[in-house]
Amino acid sequence: MTKNLNPVSALAGLAMFFLLWQVAAWLIHRAILPGPVTVLPVFFRAFAGELGLHFLASAGRVLAAVFLAVVTAVPLGLILGQAPRLDRVFAPLVAILYPIPKIVFLPVIYVLMGITDVSKVLLIALIIFFQILVVVRDEAAGLHPELILSVRSLGAGRRALFRYVYLPAALPAVLTALRVSVGTAIAVLFITEQSLTRHGLGYYIVVETYQVLLYPEMYAGILAMSLLGLAIYFVLFRFEVRLTRHVRLAEG
Amino acid sequence: MTAMAAMIEVDRLTFAYGGRPALFEGFSLIVAQGEALAVIGPSGCGKSTLLYLLAGLKPPQSGQIRILGEPLRRPRPRTGLILQDHGLLPWATLRENARLGARIRNFYGPDGRHAPQNGLDRAAALARVDGWLERLGILEYANQYPSQLSRGQRQRAAIARTLSLEPDLLLMDEPFSALDAPTRADLLEVIGRAGPAAGLTRVLVTHDIEEAVLFGRKILVLKRGVNREALVLAGEPAEGRAERDTEARAALRARLLGLLEVGP
Numbered sequence: 001m002t003k004n005l006n007p008v009s010a011l012a013g014l015a016m017f018f019l020l021w022q023v024a025a026w027l028i029h030r031a032i033l034p035g036p037v038t039v040l041p042v043f044f045r046a047f048a049g050e051l052g053l054h055f056l057a058s059a060g061r062v063l064a065a066v067f068l069a070v071v072t073a074v075p076l077g078l079i080l081g082q083a084p085r086l087d088r089v090f091a092p093l094v095a096i097l098y099p100i101p102k103i104v105f106l107p108v109i110y111v112l113m114g115i116t117d118v119s120k121v122l123l124i125a126l127i128i129f130f131q132i133l134v135v136v137r138d139e140a141a142g143l144h145p146e147l148i149l150s151v152r153s154l155g156a157g158r159r160a161l162f163r164y165v166y167l168p169a170a171l172p173a174v175l176t177a178l179r180v181s182v183g184t185a186i187a188v189l190f191i192t193e194q195s196l197t198r199h200g201l202g203y204y205i206v207v208e209t210y211q212v213l214l215y216p217e218m219y220a221g222i223l224a225m226s227l228l229g230l231a232i233y234f235v236l237f238r239f240e241v242r243l244t245r246h247v248r249l250a251e252g
Numbered sequence: 253m254t255a256m257a258a259m260i261e262v263d264r265l266t267f268a269y270g271g272r273p274a275l276f277e278g279f280s281l282i283v284a285q286g287e288a289l290a291v292i293g294p295s296g297c298g299k300s301t302l303l304y305l306l307a308g309l310k311p312p313q314s315g316q317i318r319i320l321g322e323p324l325r326r327p328r329p330r331t332g333l334i335l336q337d338h339g340l341l342p343w344a345t346l347r348e349n350a351r352l353g354a355r356i357r358n359f360y361g362p363d364g365r366h367a368p369q370n371g372l373d374r375a376a377a378l379a380r381v382d383g384w385l386e387r388l389g390i391l392e393y394a395n396q397y398p399s400q401l402s403r404g405q406r407q408r409a410a411i412a413r414t415l416s417l418e419p420d421l422l423l424m425d426e427p428f429s430a431l432d433a434p435t436r437a438d439l440l441e442v443i444g445r446a447g448p449a450a451g452l453t454r455v456l457v458t459h460d461i462e463e464a465v466l467f468g469r470k471i472l473v474l475k476r477g478v479n480r481e482a483l484v485l486a487g488e489p490a491e492g493r494a495e496r497d498t499e500a501r502a503a504l505r506a507r508l509l510g511l512l513e514v515g516p
Contacts, residue, residue, distance in 0.1 A: 144338040146335045146336070146337070146338040146339060147338050147339060147340075147341070149304065149307075149309055149333070149335065150333055150334075150335050150338075150339035150410070151341075151352065151356075152309055152327055153307050153309060153327050153331065153332070153333035153423075154327075154333075154352060154353040154356050154413070154417070155327060155329055155353065155356050155357055156356045160356045164341070164352060164355070164356065165341065168341070168343050168344075169343070172343075243343070244343075245397075246342055246343050246344075246397035246398075246399060247399075249396075249397055249399070249400055250397065250399035250400060
C-alpha cells in the first residue's frame, strides 16, 4: 500500500480523509464530532502554542523509547542470532514474553520506577524492544556463514564485521520492525499520558480538552497525535526504501 | 631458505569439529612458493576445512600451520580467500563489494592489529579495484548489485576484490563449481595467469577431477575419515587448451578416478 505513495497520492488521500470526516460531521451533527472546517483553524492556532509543547513532549518520549529499544535490542539480537546455543536457551523465554501486551506492566513499572517520564519511556521501549530483538535475531541467524568467513578473510575483526556485515544486514529489518510497532507504541503512549503527568498529547486530549468538553480542541490533539504517528512512519519508510534498493532492483 | 621457500608448512595438524571424529590427525604438508595445488576428495573429507585452517579462520586443535615461516594465528592480510558463492554483500554494489577489503584495512588502520605489515597502500588498493574490475570485464556492472548479475559475474567480482589486495597466497573453495563450463574455463585461465607472474601461491579445493587436473601442478587427494598422511600426486597443468588430452593427463585422470571411487 505504501508502495505507490508519492506526494500527489498523499495529497489525494489527505483530501479524501478530510472530505469523509466533514461528511460524517454533517450527518451525525453533534458536538462530539466537529468537522475539519471547525477543527483545522483550532489546530493551527493551538499547535503554535500549548499543543505544540504537548506534541514535543510526546515526540520526545517516543523517540527516547525508540532510541533505548534500538541500542539494547540490536546488539542483543545480533548476539542471539550469531550464537545458536545461547539462542536455544533464551528462545523459549523470548517466545513467551514477545506476545504479552506490555501495557499490563504499567502499574508494576510505576511502582518499581516511580511515576516519572522514565517509567513511561521504559514501557514503550519494552514494546519496541521485543519487536526489534526478534527480527534482528532472525536476520543475523539467516546470514550465510560463507559470507562471514569471506569477510573475515579480508581482515575483518569483530568491529569491522559489525560495521560492514551485521549492521547493514539488520538495519532494514530494524526499520520495518520500528515502523510496524510505532503504532502500538503511540497507543501505549496515549494511555500512559492520560494520567500522572501534565505534559503530552494524551494528557492534552483527555484531561485538558475531553474532560472539559472542548471538542474542537480535543480533535486538534487527535490530529497532532496522528501527525506524530504519520511523521515517524514516513521517516522510517523513507530510510527503509533507501536501504533496500538492492532488493527491489533484483525483483524489478 | 632455499630458492623455493615454503609458502605453507602444515606441521602435525590435528583438527576435529566438536564431538565428531577427527578429519586430520598428525597431518603434515608443505607447499612451495608459487605452487598451484589442487585439493580433491569426496564431500566430508575435510577439504574445505583444510582451506579454512590455512586461511586462519579456524584454529587447529594441535600442531601448527606456518605461512612463510610465521605461525598462523588469525587471517593474514596477504592471504586471499575465494568461496563458491555468498561471498559478496547483497546490499552493496559490485564496486563497493570489490573495495571491501581495502576499506576494512582502512577501518583497521589505527589499531594496527590487522593492518597490512607489508606497507600495502590503502588508497592505492582502492584505486586498483577498478583496474581489476576492468581486467575481469565487469567494470560496466560496477554500480549494480550482486542479485542483478550472473554467478560468473559475481565470482569475477569476488576475484577482483581478492586480487586487488595483491595476495601472495590465494585460497579457493570450489570457486567455479556453480558456473557453466565456458565461464569456468575463462576464470580458471584468469587465475592461472595471475599465478606465475606474481609469484602467487594458489590452493584450489574442488571435487571435480577435470578441474584438479587442469589446475594443479600438485594434487592433494584427501579421503573420508581421518587424514594422517598427505597423498600428493604430481600434475602437469595445461598451458593452453589445445594440449588438454595428453597421455600423462589421461593416466592422471584415471588414477584420481580410482583413488576417489575406491578410496584408499
